[in-house]
Amino acid sequence: MLRFARTLLIVSLNTNLLLCGAIAQEPKALPLPDERYKADLLLVVAHPDDEGAATPYLARALDEHKRIAVVYGTRGSSGANEAGAEQAAALGAIREIEARNALTTLGIANVWFLPGKDTASQNVLQSLANWDHGECLEQLVRIIRLTRPEVILTFLPGTFIGEDHGDHQASGVLATEAFDLAGDSVAFPEQLAGPMRRLEPYLENLKPWQPKKIYYFADAEREDIFRGKGPEYSVKEISKSAKQPYWRMALDSFRAHQTQAKSFLDKIAQMDEAQIEKMATSDSGWSDAQHFVLGKSLVGGNMAGDIFEGIKSGAIPFTRSEVSADPARPELSVELDGPWSFYAEFRRAHGLANLPHPEPPEIALQAPGTLVIPLCVRNRTAKKQEITFSATLPAGWVAQSGTGKFTVAAKQVAATRVEVTLPMLAENEAKNTKPQEIAVHAESDGQSIGEIKLRVALRKRALPQ
Numbered sequence: 493m494l495r496f497a498r499t500l501l502i503v504s505l506n507t508n509l510l511l512c513g514a515i516a517q518e519p520k521a522l523p524l525p526d527e528r529y530k531a532d533l534l535l536v537v538a539h540p541d542d543e544g545a546a547t548p549y550l551a552r553a554l555d556e557h558k559r560i561a562v563v564y565g566t567r568g569s570s571g572a573n574e575a576g577a578e579q580a581a582a583l584g585a586i587r588e589i590e591a592r593n594a595l596t597t598l599g600i601a602n603v604w605f606l607p608g609k610d611t612a613s614q615n616v617l618q619s620l621a622n623w624d625h626g627e628c629l630e631q632l633v634r635i636i637r638l639t640r641p642e643v644i645l646t647f648l649p650g651t652f653i654g655e656d657h658g659d660h661q662a663s664g665v666l667a668t669e670a671f672d673l674a675g676d677s678v679a680f681p682e683q684l685a686g687p688m689r690r691l692e693p694y695l696e697n698l699k700p701w702q703p704k705k706i707y708y709f710a711d712a713e714r715e716d717i718f719r720g721k722g723p724e725y726s727v728k729e730i731s732k733s734a735k736q737p738y739w740r741m742a743l744d745s746f747r748a749h750q751t752q753a754k755s756f757l758d759k760i761a762q763m764d765e766a767q768i769e770k771m772a773t774s775d776s777g778w779s780d781a782q783h784f785v786l787g788k789s790l791v792g793g794n795m796a797g798d799i800f801e802g803i804k805s806g807a808i809p810f811t812r813s814e815v816s817a818d819p820a821r822p823e824l825s826v827e828l829d830g831p832w833s834f835y836a837e838f839r840r841a842h843g844l845a846n847l848p849h850p851e852p853p854e855i856a857l858q859a860p861g862t863l864v865i866p867l868c869v870r871n872r873t874a875k876k877q878e879i880t881f882s883a884t885l886p887a888g889w890v891a892q893s894g895t896g897k898f899t900v901a902a903k904q905v906a907a908t909r910v911e912v913t914l915p916m917l918a919e920n921e922a923k924n925t926k927p928q929e930i931a932v933h934a935e936s937d938g939q940s941i942g943e944i945k946l947r948v949a950l951r952k953r954a955l956p957q
């Protein structure tokens with residue numbers, strides 16, 4: 493029996509050898525990823541002209557022979573058109589070309605657009621919904637696997653007093669999610685599978701790719717909380733290749749954006765070099781140093797060190813993001829809801845516990861108008877709880893609804909909101925008021941169960957909340 497089994501084994505080994513011999517031929521190299529699309533740095537932004545937040549740094553990185561690719565979340569189709577009559581999708585089609593031209597001026601040709609829809613609000617959740625979050629994320633993961641960037645640079649995911657565009661935030665949210673997913677072989681696995689036979693034309697044959705670092709820039713007004721959290725680059729240094737300061741190269745690149753800034757660009761076109769320099773080096777913002785915030789690095793390096801510090805070429809293993817523990821909460825608690833609670837969870841879920849965010853949270857709103865304070869009440873006790881909400885507001889601000897008594901059933905989480913009517917800004921008042929602190933207090937059985945603070949600034953104009 494034993495001898496028979498051995499004979500069988502020898503026969504089967506021989507058969508294998510024969511089979512191998514039958515297909516042995518000249519070794520053929522397997523196709524490799526296309527090097528023309530490999531990027532050292534991938535910039536992820538929301539609208540055509542957002543690249544302007546980074547163009548002086550991009551010009552510097554190009555001087556250092558870095559390969560750069562850019563992704564826009566939208567075509568910027570919902571703004572006003574300063575250059576012509578075209579609106580909406582037609583305007584988006586023009587702005588796509590303007591963005592491509594702006595980047596070509598710098599020497600960047602690999603540019604992609606996601607199908608997000610330009611959404612004018614400060615609410616990142618609104619933008620993500622209107623962009624079709626899942627579809628855009630899938631496409632961004634594909635572009636990361638295709639371009640294999642060492643570093644991702646994007647808007648800081650958070651809410652601030654500043655431009656605070658929900659689309660800018662959405663691009664930072666997507667870039668962070670894609671940073672954590674592109675290296676994961678079970679995320680969008682159909683992108684990684686290769687076709688084995690005819691009629692499998694949908695399998696993409698990409699490889700997982702784990703980017704090494706992610707950096708952010710914020711469009712917040714205050715800068716104090718971001719200083720020292722990442723590198724700083726002067727824009728006044730002279731480019732080795734262009735023999736011009738980096739701010740000047742950024743301005744030349746910006747000239748493509750006629751639909752967004754024709755009146756400004758016409759003015760520039762009338763200026764001589766000395767006048768342009770005077771304009772740029774006054775307080776116009778063109779000559780401010782660029783600050784970035786290190787989100788995370790999987791290759792070490794100093795927080796304020798160069799963006800490419802510690803980066804060596806080649807793939808690194810996929811790293812699953814470390815989720816920090818749920819914050820401890822009392823049995824009965826109240827918290828800010830909406831985008832604010834989303835970001836608290838987002839930072840925990842993506843290993844960004846140290847990402848700067850204003851405390852108390854802040855927002856700028858158009859006045860007159862309404863401030864909505866979304867609240868979440870958690871009742872983990874075994875009985876129904878009656879909560880009383882009250883608000884402390886500056887003179888002239890009126891709690892219009894949501895204060896008073898509110899009941900939460902046992903073991904329930906309930907959402908509510910306090911709405912505050914904001915006063916008209918006086919004619920002689922500055923366009924922007926200083927932020928004022930407001931508070932919503934929550935009490936149960938005569939005991940405080942929480943106080944929500946917000947810093948709120950009033951503006952003549954602001955994006956809707």
Ligand SMILES: [Zn+2]
Nearest residue numbers: 538539542657
């Ligand atoms: Zn923008």
